[in-house]
Amino acid sequence: MAPPTRRSSPPSAVLLAKQLDSLIARFSPPIAKLTKSVLRQTRARLPGAVELIYDKSNSLYFFEGDSLPDPDGILLGNGTMVRYIRLTSAAGGVARHSTALTAIMIGRCARH
Numbered sequence: 163m164a165p166p167t168r169r170s171s172p173p174s175a176v177l178l179a180k181q182l183d184s185l186i187a188r189f190s191p192p193i194a195k196l197t198k199s200v201l202r203q204t205r206a207r208l209p210g211a212v213e214l215i216y217d218k219s220n221s222l223y224f225f226e227g228d229s230l231p232d233p234d235g236i237l238l239g240n241g242t243m244v245r246y247i248r249l250t251s252a253a254g255g256v257a258r259h260s261t262a263l264t265a266i267m268i269g270r271c272a273r274h
Contacts, residue, residue, distance in 0.1 A: 185217050193220055196249050221246040 173181075186194050200222060204211065214223070224230060227237055227245025237245035 182215060185215065188217075189220065193249065200249060220249045222249060 186197050189197060197220065201213075204213075204222070221238075223244055223246045224237065225244055227239065228241070228243055230237065230245065232245070236247055238248060239245045
């Protein structure tokens with residue numbers, strides 16, 4: 163019988179927060195500020211939601227977004243599962259669409 167393998171521990175919350183701060187620091191100041199704001203708002207409205215952070219994107223993604231209500235047409239993408247909102251200061255990012263985004267988030271929570 164083979165000896166048991168040792169699993170590595172998952173990274174600590176402190177380490178993950180430092181990594182996220184380092185990633186956000188690469189953005190321009192207005193985009194970094196907007197990103198932090200969106201993360202705060204999303205975490206407040208969807209505690210415990212799974213977050214996937216990509217270092218090459220500045221968008222808020224919704225998996226199974228193709229089935230979310232989007233009467234204001236703010237979600238982008240035409241794939242079979244994912245929709246997203248690009249976070250850009252020029253477009254006003256999420257702040258411009260906060261009411262519609264809240265409705266989308268609530269719709270997402272209601273499905274699960």
